[in-house]
Amino acid sequence: MAGSGGWVLGVDSGGSGVRVSLARADGTARSAPISSKRPAVIADRGIDAGSLLGEVLPAARELMRAAGAQTLAAAAVGAAGMATLGDDLRAVLPGALREAFGVRSLALAADGVTAYAGALGMRPGVVVAAGTGMIALGTGLGGSGWRRADGWGHLLGDAGGGAWIGRAGLEAALRAHDGRPGGSIPLLERAEALFGPVDDLPGLLYPRPDRPAVLASFAPAVARCAAADPVAADILRQAARHILETAAAVRPTAATQQPGSCRTALTGGLFKMGEPLLGPLRELAPEVFPAAEFVPADGDPLLGALRIAGALASGTLSLPEDPALLHVRMHVHPHSQM
Numbered sequence: 001m002a003g004s005g006g007w008v009l010g011v012d013s014g015g016s017g018v019r020v021s022l023a024r025a026d027g028t029a030r031s032a033p034i035s036s037k038r039p040a041v042i043a044d045r046g047i048d049a050g051s052l053l054g055e056v057l058p059a060a061r062e063l064m065r066a067a068g069a070q071t072l073a074a075a076a077v078g079a080a081g082m083a084t085l086g087d088d089l090r091a092v093l094p095g096a097l098r099e100a101f102g103v104r105s106l107a108l109a110a111d112g113v114t115a116y117a118g119a120l121g122m123r124p125g126v127v128v129a130a131g132t133g134m135i136a137l138g139t140g141l142g143g144s145g146w147r148r149a150d151g152w153g154h155l156l157g158d159a160g161g162g163a164w165i166g167r168a169g170l171e172a173a174l175r176a177h178d179g180r181p182g183g184s185i186p187l188l189e190r191a192e193a194l195f196g197p198v199d200d201l202p203g204l205l206y207p208r209p210d211r212p213a214v215l216a217s218f219a220p221a222v223a224r225c226a227a228a229d230p231v232a233a234d235i236l237r238q239a240a241r242h243i244l245e246t247a248a249a250v251r252p253t254a255a256t257q258q259p260g261s262c263r264t265a266l267t268g269g270l271f272k273m274g275e276p277l278l279g280p281l282r283e284l285a286p287e288v289f290p291a292a293e294f295v296p297a298d299g300d301p302l303l304g305a306l307r308i309a310g311a312l313a314s315g316t317l318s319l320p321e322d323p324a325l326l327h328v329r330m331h332v333h334p335h336s337q338m
Contacts, residue, residue, distance in 0.1 A: 006073030007064070008313050009101070010305030011056055013040050013079040014111055015132035015163070015212040016269075018052065020059035023306040025073055025313035031066065033302055034059035039210055046085030049092035052077075057100055064101070071102035076309035078114030078301050080133055083151065083324040086110075094329045105312040106329045111301055112137040112151055113319065113326045115267050118304030119297035122311070122318045125263030126292070128247050129301065130270035132216040134161030136243075137325070138262075140252035145320045147250040154212040160242030162216030162270050168235045169222035170215070174198055184231035190221040223273040233276075240280035244288035251291055264289070267297040 023030040041051035097103040115129030126138040135151030154163040173191040176183030225232035311317035
């Protein structure tokens with residue numbers, strides 16, 4: 001096991017791209033991240049390991065050169081869809097990272113787990129990670145395991161996330177275009193300003209491999225319209241309710257129903273839209289999730305990946321292992337298969 005001064009690798013892969021960073025295992029130093037706006041490809045076996053490695057390996061080599069690092073003590077890869085689409089990553093990444101960088105301890109995590117570690121570290125509670133998608137995870141530690149809700153992707157779930165808000169906003173725009181009830185002229189105007197004539201939206205959107213990110217790109221427009229447009233405001237109110245319901249579903253079983261009993265952090269780019277979403281969240285929380293004690297998140301999923309990697313290197317990882325959500329490989333050999 002590497003000493004605390006070794007370097008570790010953190011990777012955050014989501015619908016909007018891939019970010020890579022290095023840190024000392026003891027947390028005393030951290031590199032600036034290298035980011036790519038190209039998300040990993042979804043193929044027959046789920047998330048394509050080759051496409052992710054194509055982003056990660058060059059970035060890691062550049063960061064290692066700058067840090068003067070020859071090998072990596074440990075690595076943690078957090079990926080959106082890891083729980084359900086991570087077979088290829090679990091099969092390929094251990095051997096590839098061992099061969100490239102000498103990585104002997106590797107954690108493959110759902111993005112919700114890295115969001116949890118970035119927000120709360122090794123403390124019990126609930127974390128909602130909302131960006132393009134939306135997932136909530138909770139744990140009481142101490143062998144309690146993980147509780148997960150949503151994170152099912154933009155076609156089956158991620159209710160309240162950026163793609164969900166963007167799709168709902170575009171649906172309201174198209175209703176206005178058609179003259180159907182529930183439409184929003186302000187959202188129609190925003191959609192045409194961003195995408196062009198809405199008649200062309202299906203051809204623009206459906207073939208795109210980054211469709212969730214394209215949908216999520218319209219969420220800020222919904223937030224900007226919310227103050228003056230009741231349709232946009234209602235979309236964000238619905239999103240807030242979905243987020244709170246999902247958070248409440250994963251609270252540790254030891255938590256009571258009394259207010260202030262469950263440490264809860266909100267993390268992810270979605271919450272940067274501010275008051276148009278946070279206002280409804282505060283308003284609805286006493287009704288939907290009265291046990292929540294909202295606390296600021298320490299950091300983002302990339303920090304979480306680095307924290308997990310650092311804990312692996314020092315032997316202090318206390319988050320629950322799980323075959324789908326947080327899978328740890330120790331003493332990896334080249335070309336090993338899961």
